[in-house]
Amino acid sequence: MNKKVIVPPIKSQGIKTKLVPWINDTILQSGIDIENANWIEPFFGTGVVGLNSPVQGRHIVSDTNPHIINLYNSIKDGSITEYNMRAYLEREGKVLEQADENGYEYYREVKNRFNRDHSPFDFIFLSRAGFNGMMRFNKKGQWNIPFCQKPNRFAPAYISKICNQIASAEKIIRKGDWQFLNQGFIDTINMAKVGDIIYCDPPYFGRYVDYYNGWTEEDEEALFAALMCTPAHFILSTWHHNEFRENEMMNRFWNRFNVLTQEHYYHGGGHIENRHPMVEALVFNFDLQEPQYQEEAQQLELLFA
Template identity: 30%
Template sequence: MSTILKWAGNKTAITPELLKHLPAGSRLVEPFAGSCAVMMATDYPSYLVADINPDLINLYQVIKNEVEYFIKEGRYLFEARNDSDAYYKTRQEFNLRHGGAIERALYFLYLNRHGYRGLCRYNHSGGFNVPFGNYKKTYFPEKEIRAFAEKAQRTTFICTSFEETLNMLLPGDVIYCDPPYDGTFNGYHSSGFGDDEQYHLASILERRSSQGYPVVASNADTCLVASLYRSFTLHRIKAPRSITVDAGGGKVADETIAVSRPLPVWSGIDLAKDRDWSAGVEA
């Protein structure tokens, strides 16, 4: 199952590797929603999915609550506007904040599927600025939308920072973090994500790990990441890349999956008694 959105760093291709490291638990907590590929590939009893990008969370919330109307209007929008003039007019309307939640969600999906390589990029003023992708035909992901809407019924979507999300943990939670990667494009939102944010995230994850929460985090395979997650077990993998390379180029990048180490039995911290260990990821 592919995702609703085209997304730089989409985890669909490396999901089999991630599933090896995601333990069972009562809820999966994702502070960086992205394309929700990991949510769609797992089967936890519930999910807490967050992102600082309000357009992304609005899209997911609208699909959760208004899937039939969204699909009907989305079909029409995709059929009626597949040229550069229509794209830039839609982008202008989107950046002027016209319309309510459903209309903005439709526009966001349209821009994602018609923009260059599905890139999600904003300028410092918060304006979506991805150019037209010039596709002969675009795909309206109705099948993916319906599957997402079903999974979303056991998901809470919130627009907030990773710090606030990681303050909402409950016994039995499993944490999966997929932040903007070190040394790569990080303009998914006007605030950006630099070295300071990488340090801050890693320090919070180390603290949550020491409190007994299982933590899995994806990032680039860089010296900074290796240093920040030195208390974790690091698994290095190759992942396909499509943004900024020619279609069909088949290029790959080195990535790291950081997995928290189990606490020693004498640590005195044990959240297992509060977990539903009969639930977890699909085989």
């Protein structure tokens, strides 16, 4: 599938932009009725997978991070548009550029304001002016990423890029039937019905941890139990191994389903493991119709007809 991937307006270290074509190919090879299936996504994150999903039914997506859900609900109800975001970023970008300490002082001010008022405009500002496009919250649930050190961060071209991303997200949301919920994954998985597709991208066990991304063995087990019982189709993204270690959860829970793997580099984050390739896995509970083999079989049939 070669369609251009829509990039969302927020960033995070776990963003799956590069894996979207692989996830979509897997869905398209599943034989699932994508015109009627609902898309259920309990770990929405930046939203890049759901926004690019080929599934055309309702989209029920959720995250325990209220700021993500608040942002997308604001885009849905029109209180955030590409136009008011442009006005906001032009104004704030100018203040940042002229602020003391090369912008540090103003970044801190916006950070404090966001931690107090939780404005989705400030959420975009911090996501795009924070270090390395990372998203992290401390134990009190407060934004915890340092400044990217670029006082001229919001140059006109960068503002246009962000506003175009808002416009693309808005177009997709307006054209479909979207529900954005601030709730835990079990409640969302339980909303899936026969024929729907659940896409899960939980925090990776044994890897990143912050306030909204804590993930224990018990969580993984609860996810396994929920996916084991669902009447819907599911795809789970997880890590398989890297050159340092294997994901022990594969053997414990996931190897009993179908598994595909692919090497992937993550960008961003200070962790040494992130500078090495990671073998990603897609775990799913349906069979693939393999088009390349079907094509070969048809050619052989023609040859021997």
